Amino acid sequence: MRKNIVAGNWKMNTTVPEGVELAKAVVAKAGEVPASVKLIVATPATHLVPVAEVVKGTPVGLSAENCADKEKGAYTGEISAAMVASTGAQYTILGHSERRQYYGETDAKLVDKTRLALDNGLGVILCVGESLEEREAGKHFEVVEAQTVNVLAHFTAEDMKNIIIAYEPVWAIGTGKTATAEQAEEIHAFIRKTLAGKFGAQVADDTTILYGGSCKPSNAKELFAKPDIDGGLIGGAALKADDFIAIAMSF
Numbered sequence: 001m002r003k004n005i006v007a008g009n010w011k012m013n014t015t016v017p018e019g020v021e022l023a024k025a026v027v028a029k030a031g032e033v034p035a036s037v038k039l040i041v042a043t044p045a046t047h048l049v050p051v052a053e054v055v056k057g058t059p060v061g062l063s064a065e066n067c068a069d070k071e072k073g074a075y076t077g078e079i080s081a082a083m084v085a086s087t088g089a090q091y092t093i094l095g096h097s098e099r100r101q102y103y104g105e106t107d108a109k110l111v112d113k114t115r116l117a118l119d120n121g122l123g124v125i126l127c128v129g130e131s132l133e134e135r136e137a138g139k140h141f142e143v144v145e146a147q148t149v150n151v152l153a154h155f156t157a158e159d160m161k162n163i164i165i166a167y168e169p170v171w172a173i174g175t176g177k178t179a180t181a182e183q184a185e186e187i188h189a190f191i192r193k194t195l196a197g198k199f200g201a202q203v204a205d206d207t208t209i210l211y212g213g214s215c216k217p218s219n220a221k222e223l224f225a226k227p228d229i230d231g232g233l234i235g236g237a238a239l240k241a242d243d244f245i246a247i248a249m250s251f
């Protein structure tokens, strides 16, 4: 059975002390969330060690926002999957559209990153999603299918136990313009069908698929009510513990 997950992607926000406070506020309220919903905070790399201390022994999971496509060595400024795992984090986000758009993240690099993350025991939150131009050109299915297949073609049904997919239409991220629950469900169902084609119905059924893009307390309930939407990857609203928890209580 797939899990319901609400993950907060803090992006490049908060200093370390602010992040620790935010994590403490999330932990303090985590008990209000039904046990069937897994909470994860995805923090900047600098925050992972102190936030790991905060979430230790609580139901709140910890994720990085990225990791390197190389194992180790002379790659100044990069942070390897092994380093992320050594902080106590259990997950990493990979392929966020902001990384694809601003930092040249390609599907080929994502294959290497995903492999290294899995090899180091990290769960992967793999992001896919079309731009506004692609949606307006009617290419959203094609784009999402390619992003999904280009990476996952290199992985097995066994690997899929540790891979979560996040559908984040670029036009909905940080814009206040949420995809309608119907638009999101349509793509989620399509991703699940794509997974079924590659890995079989059981894997498709067991894979958690999150929605991301201006998800907030006021629209989470409608989104999470859809059969193929298993939770959210939350940006702006995850920076306020009350909003983040309210979203998680929308199941």
Ligand code: 13P
Pocket: 009, 096, 168, 172, 173, 174, 175, 176, 212, 213, 214, 215, 233, 234, 235, 236, 237
């Ligand atoms: P917003 O919730 O701020 O739109 O961001 C979504 C997102 O990119 C999460 O990864």
